[in-house]
Amino acid sequence: MKGLEEMKQTMKRLAASALAAVMTLGLSATAFAAGNGGDRTLTVTGDTLDNKNVYAVQMFDARVTGTKDDYTFDSYVLADEDWLTFFTTETRSGGVGLTDQNGDSKVDGEDARLYVESLRGQTLADFAHLAQKWVRSHSSNFAVLTATASNDKAIFTELKAGYYLVYPEGGSTGTSNRNTDAMLVNVPRDSDAEWHIKSTFPTVDKKVDTGSGNADNGSAQVGDIVTFTLTSKVPDMTDYATFYFAFKDTLSNGLVIVDSNGATVQDGNSITIDNLTVTIGGKTVATGYTVSLNSNVLKIEFTDLKTATLAEGSITTDAEIVVTYKAMITEDAVVGTPATNTVEVEYSNDPSTSGHGTSTPDETDVYTYEIDVNKWATDAGGMTGNLAGAKFVLSTNATLTNGESDTSVIKLVGSGNNYRVAKPGEGGAVTFFTTTATSDITISGLGEGTYYLHEIEAPTGYNQLKAPIQIVITMTNTPNPGDATITVNGEPATGDDGTVVDVENKKGIELPETGSIGTIGLTVAGVAIVLFGIFAPHKKKKAQ
Structure with a gap:
């Protein structure tokens, strides 16, 4: 009988596991659509989030009692068994290394809940960062929802109430934003949730100097040579083994890149332009990148910016990366069609893949x-x-x-x-x-x-x-x-x-003149004085 009872218990566990697997598969099937079967909305905002992907993964399912307008979160249950793997995996392998939290001699979802409940402040932020690193490297195991931001706002719809890990695509920067790329968010059942993510992403600023200093636009004459300056910042590359970073600068037909002699630079890969400069953190950098020019697209490419910055020493996150070069205004820069120059930066955006993101383009115009x-x-x-x-x-x-x-x-x-x-x-x-x-x-x-x-x-x-x-x-x-x-x-x-x-023009014939109007006036005055000197005594004598 004992053996039969054990067999029954085993069958129950297998059935429960099978049901969990079916639920997980069902969750995955709906998660990649609008949401995971609920009726809530999560809005994520960010200062430089436009056109970036934001991801959400449910960590805990929230059990809620009460009415829609008066409710209580009674408990949390792990939404996916793969989260338990994250909690129990040793820290050296990227997990939490969780141990028994409630004295029942086992580690399960309840221990995970108790552990998260105990976190505050920076330890909670560190946990969120660790969780997003785990999901990035095990993304196929999770139901990852994706929303693309528009006007710096990403919206997730049809979410179930629960506890969510939310993070943007990689490549964010800013020393003050370290470990804030990932958030842990409660999504209520009866009201929409809105959260502001503190990530900042690589941006690029472009200026042109037509002779009056750097500006967003300027004016120059055909044949003039102007200076362009591209400025970005060193991203936070902590989670990356290597980091790709490149300026991609597209010139209109009204511009040609020239060298220090004013000669047009010819297309080619791995070329040298003698007046193109690159500085990082104020230090001139001569290696670690390549320069190419093809069909009016100038590219300054670091295949591994992390190694390049380490080679220079003492260069930190947020240090400015500055590129300068010169271009000539051509006859194609006609009235109504300025010489336009558009630049963007391309950068690594996922530590676990070779994926790249691109910045919002910046543009300068030179008018004639x-x-x-x-x-x-x-x-x-x-x-x-x-x-x-x-x-x-x-x-x-x-x-x-x-x-x-x-x-x-x-x-x-x-x-x-x-x-x-x-x-x-x-x-x-x-x-x-x-x-x-x-x-x-x-x-x-x-x-x-x-x-x-x-x-x-x-x-x-x-x-x-x-x-x-x-x-x-x-x-x-x-x-x-x-x-x-x-x-x-x-x-x-x-x-x-x-x-x-x-x-x-007026009709007429005038004999050539010398001197100016002022000179002629003085001459006439001089003649008048002489004549006065001649005739004045005669008039006086006659009066006598």
Whole structure:
């Protein structure tokens, strides 16, 4: 009889185990959908959580009594037998190393509950961190729910009441956030739970210096060379044996990377760019990474940032990683289409796999502008007409010492009514343009700054301008990024887009002059004094 009773007990245990297995399988089947069969919602927020995955695993099932609005958590039961394995596994193997907590000479789910109930403060945070490491490396054994954050918020729905381990994808950083990647959360039965996770993830900040210091955007002339700076931080790599980290910088067609001589850098893998610099924690780093350029995508890649930082010594989490390089503005950076540069960082996001995450991209824009020169005369259609035959140069100086050959003259390429600023050494560049009778002359590729339009030859029968026209382009970024104002001799430029420079010529013939108006005025005054000296005595004598 005793043997028969033992057999019955054994059969009961096997049946219970089979039932537990069926429940676990059923849990897994529903967990990867919306939830695990309940009616509660868990909302997780985070400052840099956007587009990141957040995971939730039920550790304990909560037994609740009472009504939906007036309830009590009576007890907790382990939700999965695999959690008991975590609790009983030795600490050297990544487990808790749990021993009997209630004196019944065995270790079971009740001991696990008593152990967790005794934890507070940092010991609880350390336990949560240890639990998420275990789940990451044994994820196939658990019903892991996944929610992708949008607007820094991840939402889990249809959850049963219970005690949940919640953690984001790996790769978080920040010395003040250590061991806060994982949370242990009670999900009530009658109200939604919302928790803020303290993780921060790798970010990247991009700036451009067009001559006035680093900024989010700027203005430059075609052919100008600008400096780009990429800044990120060393992540917390404690749980990783190796850590992948790379800057991926995509340049628009309006930019080409150049070396210290201004020469265009050619595509290739494992290339050297002599003016590209990398610093970590303020220290220049020359090894541990590779540089590649392919189809306008620049990549600075650390296959193991952890080893690279250890090699430099005394570099800690949150130390800045800074990359600088130079690029030239090309003719493709036209008005309305700035030279755009977008960067993101790619990084290891799971210590137990080779998975990678990506940061939110950051972008800089370099804008160019254009002017439309409207040469007109009253007898040539007025301001709505165009006077042909006027020859102009555009310069950055109010005075031309050597005429159109002056070093301040801006070289242009183009013909007819359309010109743009030439790149250094570009073939076919000219130093002047001549107005036509068909349209305004458009000059594109100009950056923010002060320019002078000099008329060096007037149309036949018209008077040449005596002074240059000052044109000032001011980048305002108002109301839209890249917006600018243009003034002509201190007055707003005309036209629908505020880009038209009106230049009037008047008919007539004037003999060449020397000196200035001031000199002529003094000369006339001098002659008047001499004449007064001659005639004044005669008048006096006649009076006598």
